[in-house]
Amino acid sequence: MLLRSLKGICMSTSGQPASLGLALERIFHHYGDTPVVDDVSLALAPGELIALLGPSGCGKTTLLKIIAGFQRQTAGIVRIGNNTVDALPPNRRRVGIVFQNYALFPHMSVAQNVAYGLDVTRMERQAKQARVGAMLELVQMAHLADRYPRQLSGGQQQRVAIARALAVQPSILLLDEPFAALDKALRLDMQIELKRIQRNAGITTIIVTHDQEEALSMADRVALLNRGKLEQFAAPTEIYDRPATLFVNTFVGTANVLDGRIEAVDADSYTVVLDVGGTVRAMAPHALAHGAKVKVCLRPEALTVTEHPDGLPATVEVGLPLGSSIVHELRLANGTLLKTAAPRSAGDQPLPGGAQVRLRQHAPAVAFPS
Ligand SMILES: Nc1ncnc2c1ncn2[C@@H]1O[C@H](COP(=O)(O)OP(=O)(O)O)[C@@H](O)[C@H]1O
Ligand SMILES: [Mg+2]
Structure with missing residues (x-):
């Protein structure tokens, strides 16, 4: 059942998987006089999952907002595929984002929340319903489609937020500390499930976390950020075995x-x-x-x-x-x-x-x- 519903994501209406690379080129960001992102360059291959890891306040959320278009960077370039997207508003970047607090609409049912992004497209009613159904099946929430967010546990809200982000078939998926509010056992289940969804859908993904175990276990590569600077960007084993800086060595493990x-x-x-x-x-x-x-x-x-x-x-x-x-x-x-x-x-x-x-x-x- 999972595989069948995954096909719904992999194949867009044009039959093409929408997997694109992402590049950040020398991104700087200041809030007033305070530098928050300091010369960060990163390149993700299409379909790659990276973890953006770092202590609280190091600039992770700011960087995600810059990629999604909610925050205009002070300097630097964001590229999705071959396109520079800096002039595009969030809804034209094809970026799906799951915020730290899930940000579900409280007055909308689970199904309406998932359909939200599709409402602005000119998708046929039936196709829309089918997509919402497939997404809910994917995150194992189909049986709760008519509930409201307040009637759901944290883990369930989290699944709805992921389904909503994936429904619009984004090229890039961004998740801001998606498991922080879940208890440990559920967190592990969701980590495995998200990784499976991501692999099968082939979506280029950034998962923000301050949990080093989560970063090491889930990501193809880990970008470690400290005070807005990129300390190291490498495979998890490389980060652990060959830390580039004292900060990396003490923060990881x-x-x-x-x-x-x-x-x-x-x-x-x-x-x-x-x-x-x-x-x-x-x-x-x-x-x-x-x-x-x-x-x-x-x-x-x-x-x-x-x-x-x-x-x-x-x-x-x-x-x-x-x-x-x-x-x-x-x-x-x-x-x-x-x-x-x-x-x-x-x-x-x-x-x-x-x-x-x-x-x-x-x-x-x-x-x-x-
Ligand atoms: N809108 C804002 N105005 C001013 N300062 C902000 C704003 N948003 C975040 N900051 C500051 O920028 C720094 C980085 O924040 P953030 O990107 O949220 O870090 P993280 O997600 O890594 O915890 C923090 O010091 C935070 O207080
Ligand atoms: Mg944050």
């Missing part, structure tokens, strides 16, 4: 950050002496000179708790058995706290608080100039 100094520049890595003692092996996104002061980031899973005498001495603060893994928080001689994480087998228990251990590194750290 967990990182232990330690101060140190480059002691040796080797062929493809660096040896860093830590201020707290001991050395670590590190990669770096930009070349670092011998003697340079650095901050090194070590993922919890890159550290092993051992009894080997070579390791860095540490004391267990707490151990957490998290089901499939064990996390330890450890204190180094200078008071620095570090986290370690290791897969857990049945029966494994965390070490007790106060246990004296040694820490060893089994995957490279990443070093950034400090």
